[in-house]
Amino acid sequence: MAQIAYVNGAYVRHCDAAVHIEDRGYQFADGIYEACIMIDGRCWDIDGHLERMKRSLDALEIDMPMGRRALMIAMGELVRRNRLRDAFVYLQVTRGVAPRNHPFPKPWTPPALVMTARRFNLDQSDAQAARGVSVISHPDIRWGRVDIKSVGLLPNVLAKEAAVKEGAYEAWLVRDDKVTEGSSTNAWIVDDQGVLITHPKSHEILGGITRETALVCAQELQIKVHERAFALEEAKNATEAFITSATSFVMPVTKIDTTVLGNGKPGPVALRLREAYKAKAREIAGA
Numbered sequence: 584m585a586q587i588a589y590v591n592g593a594y595v596r597h598c599d600a601a602v603h604i605e606d607r608g609y610q611f612a613d614g615i616y617e618a619c620i621m622i623d624g625r626c627w628d629i630d631g632h633l634e635r636m637k638r639s640l641d642a643l644e645i646d647m648p649m650g651r652r653a654l655m656i657a658m659g660e661l662v663r664r665n666r667l668r669d670a671f672v673y674l675q676v677t678r679g680v681a682p683r684n685h686p687f688p689k690p691w692t693p694p695a696l697v698m699t700a701r702r703f704n705l706d707q708s709d710a711q712a713a714r715g716v717s718v719i720s721h722p723d724i725r726w727g728r729v730d731i732k733s734v735g736l737l738p739n740v741l742a743k744e745a746a747v748k749e750g751a752y753e754a755w756l757v758r759d760d761k762v763t764e765g766s767s768t769n770a771w772i773v774d775d776q777g778v779l780i781t782h783p784k785s786h787e788i789l790g791g792i793t794r795e796t797a798l799v800c801a802q803e804l805q806i807k808v809h810e811r812a813f814a815l816e817e818a819k820n821a822t823e824a825f826i827t828s829a830t831s832f833v834m835p836v837t838k839i840d841t842t843v844l845g846n847g848k849p850g851p852v853a854l855r856l857r858e859a860y861k862a863k864a865r866e867i868a869g870a
């Protein structure tokens with residue numbers, strides 16, 4: 584069966600799906616994206632993802648391409664047409680197509696919406712969590728508004744590639760000796776009192792939707808959280824570490840650069856939080 588993509592109102596064969604060469608996303612990275620997971624046909628953390636999508640679009644003065652309800656129907660339809668139950672769904676909105684020129688196009692052009700869906704393997708993710716993953720540190724050279732989920736991801740791409748070259752799962756980005764976040768995940772550590780530490784929401788990190796739900800779970804589990812920046816050295820001396828994202832959920836980190844954390848196995852706090860996150864995400868999943 585051919586894979587199906589959504590391009591500006593049409594469901595097309597993935598191999599035929601295309602955007603215009605003067606799409607401003609292509610020429611200027613003038614657009615935003617969202618990435619979310621559907622399990623059993625229901626989207627985890629959908630409210631958070633759609634609210635952040637709106638915030639990112641508002642920050643760039645791009646209109647929401649369609650209403651929230653219509654968008655959810657289109658996402659569901661895309662997943663259905665691809666005959667998926669568990670899926671990674673990618674949404675991208677750009678300022679649309681116009682002759683190349685830096686200012687916003689005048690007259691106004693409609694935003695362009697593209698969506699793709701592919702299979703997500705929950706068992707594989709759980710198996711990886713049971714083993715834990717390693718991360719490397721990498722300089723954070725990104726711009727000053729990384730809270731906007733912009734498609735301009737070159738520093739993230741370079742950091743992730745550096746991680747892959749080292750056989751690591753993720754790169755933790757370091758600015759002024761502080762870990763901001765991962766190249767596509769939020770970064771957390773656990774201190775010797777069992778307190779969770781993660782960078783506060785600001786223009787310096789992407790406010791993860793998984794991070795938000797994990798914070799709720801931590802509160803329900805009566806685990807203390809300090810939202811503050813932490814140094815790379817502090818992370819290497821931490822009891823545990825983990826990352827969060829829509830595709831990783833809560834993923835235990837067992838090694839940072841050459842430093843093995845604890846006994847080199849996923850920590851109990853991270854594993855507990857992962858189970859709590861999965862249960863909560865399932866409970867609040869949208870149609």
Ligand code: PDD
Pocket residue numbers: 618739764765766767768769788789790791792793794827828829830
């Ligand atoms: N990445 N920080 C960055 C830089 C990210 O790109 C992401 C998400 C996160 C976690 O956000 P969330 O919990 O909402 O997924 C943090 C997605 C998964 C991606 O780029 O594919």
